[in-house]
Amino acid sequence: MPARNVRKDAARNRERIIDAARIVFREHGISAPVATIARIAGVGTATLYRHFPSRDDLLTAMFGDQARHRIAVLDDAVADPDPWRGFVRSLETVVEMEMENPGLSEAIVSQRHAIPVYEELRVHAVAALATLAARLRDGGIVGEDFRVADILLILAALKGISDTAGENAVPQARRFIHHLAHGIKRP
Known part of the structure; x- marks a missing residue:
């Protein structure tokens, strides 16, 4: 029985580390010190490194699923019979994802050569876009x-909205997308 308890504790520690990393990276960016993450998670740095030997391992654990989800969002947009609807839905979903997991875009850009799932996302995204x-x-x-x-320019504008608009980001992003869709000049 003790081995089973250790595994439960290890799984709990792993989740606490990932949750703490989300908080720290949201507030301080992905270059924040791992000691801060460990402190917020309530574990020692040795425990953090036992679960995630490198920052790249932590970023992969934290953002890997979200990166794969972005790939699926792009695939859905491309497969939608109405390309405009697929495009708009994908933009809205990306903003929502960025709000839920700030830092993913930054991680993809800065770590894409070091983390295979990010490079996979980048290559797939370019082809899908x-x-x-x-x-x-x-x-x-x-x-x-x-x-x-x-499209990348539009995504950069939406990233700017999500970075600065706080909890109003999703409605403001939808408003921006509406202006894109309908233009701002009256006929």
Whole structure:
């Protein structure tokens, strides 16, 4: 029986470390000291390193599922019979995900070469966004010059909203997306 208790304690410690990392990374960015994470989790740094030998391991545990979820969101957007609806839903979902797990975008950009799931997300995202942009162009929904870079620009604007709008980020992001969809100039 003692071995089973140790495993439960280890699992609890692992979850507490991940929860603490979310808090610390949200407040201080992904370069925050691991000692701060350990302190907030109520464990020693040795325990933290036993579960996550490197910062990359902690980031993978923390953001790996969210990265895979973003891949699924993109796949859904590309598969939607209405490319505009898929595009708008994916933008809204990405904002909501960023609000729930701030730092994922930063981690993907800064750690993508070190963490395989991030590089997988980046490669998959570029291909999916290219397909989505082509579907939007082919459907006459956007101009012929609309490319992946334009989607990335929109995502950067939405990231700015999620970084600065606090709890109002999702409604403000939806308003921004509405303006994108309908334009701001009256006919």
